[in-house]
Amino acid sequence: MKSRVRLMQGNEACVEGAIAAGMRFYAGYPITPSTEIAELSAEKLPLVGGRFMQMEDEIGGMAAIIGASLAGAKSMTATSGPGFSLKQENIGYATIAEVPCVIVNVQRGGPSTGMPTSPAQGEIMQARWGTHGDHPVIALTPSSVRETFDLTIKAFNMAEKYRTPVILLMDEVIGHMREKVQLPDPSELEIVERKRPDCSSEEYLPYKADYDLVPPMADFGTGYRYHVTGLVHDETGFPSNNAEVADKLIRRLSNKIEMHRDEIESWEEENTEDAEIIILSYGCVARASKSAMNILRSKGIKVGTFRPISIWPFPERRLRELSLRVKTIVVPEMNLGQLVLEVERICGCNTIIEKLNKVSCEIIYPEEIVRKIEEVL
Amino acid sequence: MPSELVENYFRTEKLPQIWCPGCGHGTITRSIVSAIDKSGLDKNKVCIVSGIGCSSRAPGYLDFNTLHTTHGRALAFATGIKMAKPDINVIVIMGDGDSTAIGGNHLIHACRRNIGITAIVYNNSIYGMTGGQYSPTTPKYDKGTTAPYGNIDKAFDICNLAASAGATYVGRATAYHANLLTSLVQNALNNDGFSLIEAISICPTYYGRKNKRGTAVNMMEWQKNNAVNISAAAKLSPEALEGKLLIGELKNSPEPEYTNEYQKIIDRLKKERQ
Amino acid sequence: MERYEIRLSGSGGQGLLLGGIILAEGAISDGKNSVQTQSYGPEARGGASKSEVIISSEEIDFPKVRNCDILLSLTQKAYEKYGSGLKEDGILIVDSSVSAIKSGNIKIYSVPILDTAIKELGKPMVTNIVALGVLVEITKVISNEALEKAVLDRVPKGTEDLNRKALTKGYELARNLI
Missing domain, CATH: 3.40.50.920 (Rossmann fold)
Incomplete structure (x- = not known):
């Protein structure tokens, strides 16, 4: 077997981690300093039967990964400051519609176009509160190439487990630096799959949460014909203007992360x-x-x-x-x-x-x- | 008693729908469902995606996999679904503002890629959900709540836009020409690549009232009297066609579909490694 | 603790990013730790760019070069931009076209790297490989075997002989100076 000790770039480790975690769809838009993540995904995804798409813009990239995830594919997009700003609305969509996905932001100097090829850590608060409305968030931040690999897998695992978007907050230094890494054998990795319904389609309530506050998720096209919306919705998935329903949903979304803090915090x-x-x-x-x-x-x-x-x-x-x-x-x-x-x-x-x-x-x-x-x- | 079509394809417990009396959207939605029925598609393999606006409420009433997304982004969400599961029949319902203003970029690129999606634009020439603002398809000098002195923007011709951008099947019908609409959607579903059907709707509540177009019946009559099928238009003089609305099949030129092209790459790489 | 901080500077397109990667990979096959980072402007070609490598027998925490042990500058512009920060007893290797200022105990090696690549080998694309040959022969930061292996692992297929030749030329240029 080829030695797994090698010099690797942070952005490359992100793609390696994503594919190891089961990523089968990537959609994004070129932006420095995250572009290598798109380039390597374009190269590696079709080799494992996955698909890569360069979308027309950042917003489209975020939207497409939500669509692909609803159809059952583990999905990721990567970007940097300006693109992260553009993706915010649909990050909120993934949060309320509870669609697992991973968003990588390789931070560069901002605001606006800022310093595209230089590092910064300006999106700590944007990662927390970038999208509008009250919402929970999981954001992980690596400080080495090897950890970028590990945390990308963790990001996918948490996205799947808690049905939520997870942000991997990198920076230009970690994204672009190369260092010696030894990747673990794939058999040593713990890979989490989303909880899927075990009831019949007639009984399925797409937004009825289990004891862990996470509802089982059916892939589109598998016989569970249900409705997904960014509007406040009840357990059936259909929109509701009921105050009690709204309160219950927004609290559950936050509590499902809050109740798992011990597992998530690191x-x-x-x-x-x-x-x-x-x-x-x-x-x-x-x-x-x-x-x-x-x-x-x-x-x-x-x-x-x-x-x-x-x-x-x-x-x-x-x-x-x-x-x-x-x-x-x-x-x-x-x-x-x-x-x-x-x-x-x-x-x-x-x-x-x-x-x-x-x-x-x-x-x-x-x-x-x-x-x-x-x-x- | 609801008809068999409604019984089979609508989430009847969600009816009646939220649209105003006289709105054309209900008729258009029924035409689409009729096309799905005639095409014999498996309901489990149909996904209906929409953006935000009056038209975008349609999927909620339909018994398929349904996705109500963010404003303008329906096609981008739909692209992800199609890429992840190419065997799903993806139908996208959008409004005129939704598809050509905020979502204009996604529209032209979905056309360009020729990805296997059937897009249907419910065009009522107004932003209805927000109360009657002018849209990219509001005719020049018509009024909206944000164009109190008349709209000075030139209107988009959505079908020309889609055809030029690369959609391989393009057609137009009106709420009045419901049977034509059904057959166009049926053909669109049959096209492997990207299809765009413009369904001219009516909005008596906002557009009609702001522009003194009379009742819903008057507006339907306008559609009846002013729409000319493309097959008939060839025999008419330019003068006779002045101010008329061309309907029918406007483009039908199949080309390789996007997800099939991508599958070829996957297959080629697999073969090379064997 | 054996630790070297190396900075390769020149203009975009001279292959110094790859040069840094090769050096870092060579260090790994010598059994050491290495980190490579870069700094670049908006230009894909031209401008002043740098690629930095830290080689150490221990863990490398801080990844950026602070006090260079070895500085390579292939252009005047890069020397002026990145020249400061060389240790007092550091090694400066410049292309013969660069006029460098002598200070402290800095050892300066002025080598016709560009001319050798362009005129003698007839291939400007091997500038970085000639430079690596010179640098490794003078400083011995990695072994010659590790360098050769790293070069051959990275260069395009079909250019192996050319690159071997470029390395040898680099070694020779260095030996003539030492």
Whole structure:
């Protein structure tokens, strides 16, 4: 067998992960710095009997993956800032109609066209609240090539399990960097399929949730002739103007993610046992934080790192615990302070929170974090 | 008692529908269902997709796999369904604003790809759901609530647009010419590639009232008196055709269908690796 | 800990992105860790572009080059844009057309890389391979075997001989200087 140790790009790892997770349809529109995801999907999908489509625009890409998913194909689209903005309306559609799909956003400098070939982390809040109305969201953020592979699979698994769109929030550094990876054997992977109805078509209520708040989903074309709409709907799937129905639906959509928080939340921490200072960061910046921690530890300063992997839902409980015993949490971000708002909400009363922000569309360097911590000591 | 057609293909418990008295949409929907019936399609293998607007409420009343999407995007959703399951007969119902304004880009590209979808545009020349604003098919100088002094935009000819963009079957009928509409939709369902049928509807509530076109009956009479079948039009002088509405089969030139072309790539790659 | 930070700079179209990938792949077949990143402008051809590689026997956390051990600059523009950041005792390899400023203990090697590719080999497309031959022969950041294997794994079929020749030329150019 060919060695699976190789140099791989982040965007490539995303496609490898998607295909391993069972992606059989991709629709998108070319945009830097995510284009390699489209190119590699175009190359690899027909080899596994899947289909790739370059749509006429970003909105069409998002719409097409929802359609394909309703017909039973695990589907993904990838984009960057401007395209992510354009896709928002249909992300909301996938949320209310409960259609599993994966949306990758390789973040670049914004707003607007911004800095297309440079990294940023400006869509933390857009990932959370980009589409209108109250809604839940799952957004995962990798900080290495191997993790991009793993999280793409996880994104598909969660989309299928909870019948919801899942956002993979990458950045230009992780998307474009190449590093040594060893991919797991496909037999070692856990792949989740959506829950399909086991009742007859006459008995099927497409939006009647089980105990886990997730309704079983029938593929179009398999004999369950049901209705799907972006309007508020009852358990039958048909629109309703009833206040009680609306309240029940919107609460269930949020609660189905909320009740599975323990399974969805993930993070990585290092040297937090004795840490007086924690650096909280994500994506490519987490790699700078790790270097900074090592530099500071070598100087005898007790620094640890906390890296949320699921940005949304945020690993809230664990951070609150940690915040009770550290002096300071430093939050370096390649934006003017987005995730720090969540950190302040969770533990602003327990500890001092320091921001380090950079919007020059360059990665934050370890030395910048070191300097910041030495300043606040 | 509902007719056999209604009994077999409508979700009768969802009736009556929300359309206004005199609206042409009900007649058009019945014509489509009649075409599906005559084509003998398996209901489980038919998917009806719509966007947003008055016309887009139609799928809710029909007993198939039905998908009511976002405004303008029906064809893009439908494209995904067709690509994932090419054996599904995908029918898309859109309004004039839905298909040619907000969804205009998806329309021309679905035509260009010749993907196996049958699109039916219910054209009532107005945005009805939002209360009577002018649309891309409102005739020049007609009125809408957002064109109180007369619309100065030039109207789209949807059939010409679709034919030029690459649709391989194009036809037009009116709510009055319901049988013609049925046979056009039947032919469209029979075409492997992309078909577009423009169904001229009437909106007595907004368009008719704003533009003093009388009752629904008057508007239907206009359709009866002013529509000329393309086969008859050839024998008429340009003067006689002035102000007339051409109906019938406007284009029928089959070409390879998109998902079949893609399947060829999959098959070729499979063969190369054997 | 053995760790090298390498920056390859030139103009878009000179194949330095691929050059960085080859170097990083060579490091992996030598049993090391490597990370390759790039920075580029809107131009597909021309402009100033850089490809960066970090090679280390340990885990590589921060992926970007900060203090270069080795800098290659094939154009004046790229040298001026990316020249700073070379360590005081770093190695600078420039094409003979580039005028570089001597400072600190920097070792400068001025090599006719472009001329060799264009005039001697008659193929500007092997500029990057000649450059890699020069760089590896001078610095030994990866083994010659690993370099040759990585080059042959990456170049288009049918161009293997040409690329082998380009590598050999690179080695020779370097040996003449050392």
